[in-house]
Amino acid sequence: MADRRRRTGFVLVELLLVVAIIALLLAGYYGLSNRPAASNEVKQSVPARSIQKAKSVECANNLNQLRQLIQIEVIETGEYPQQFNPGSQGGIGTCPVSGKPYQYDPKTGRIWCTTPGHENL
Numbered sequence: 001m002a003d004r005r006r007r008t009g010f011v012l013v014e015l016l017l018v019v020a021i022i023a024l025l026l027a028g029y030y031g032l033s034n035r036p037a038a039s040n041e042v043k044q045s046v047p048a049r050s051i052q053k054a055k056s057v058e059c060a061n062n063l064n065q066l067r068q069l070i071q072i073e074v075i076e077t078g079e080y081p082q083q084f085n086p087g088s089q090g091g092i093g094t095c096p097v098s099g100k101p102y103q104y105d106p107k108t109g110r111i112w113c114t115t116p117g118h119e120n121l
């Protein structure tokens with residue numbers, strides 16, 4: 001009998017431990033930590049922040065590819081492309097975060113993203 005009671009108690013502790021671990025994981029997943037958020041910071045969950053970061057990296061990669069295209073044009077013709085429309089370059093012509101096409105200045109050959117936070121990519 002005593003052995004049976006000890007076994008039941010152990011199962012209960014195990015169960016509570018599993019529930020506690022799941023609760024802890026969910027709290028982390030949904031960003032319910034007690035970390036104080038800055039006033040201008042939009043509070044996002046850990047996966048949402050990771051996805052946002054990955055899309056920012058994709059945006060920087062798109063801009064690098066377009067800059068290489070522009071450089072190839074400069075090497076071939078000696079001047080910046082005048083009729084360059086980033087939005088017509090398919091998937092790499094738009095920011096993956098906002099979906100807005102990149103801006104291009106034919107005078108300086110500069111190409112940039114207008115999405116807030118992507119100004120320096």
Ligand SMILES: [Zn+2]
Nearest residue numbers: 059095113118
């Ligand atoms: Zn962007």
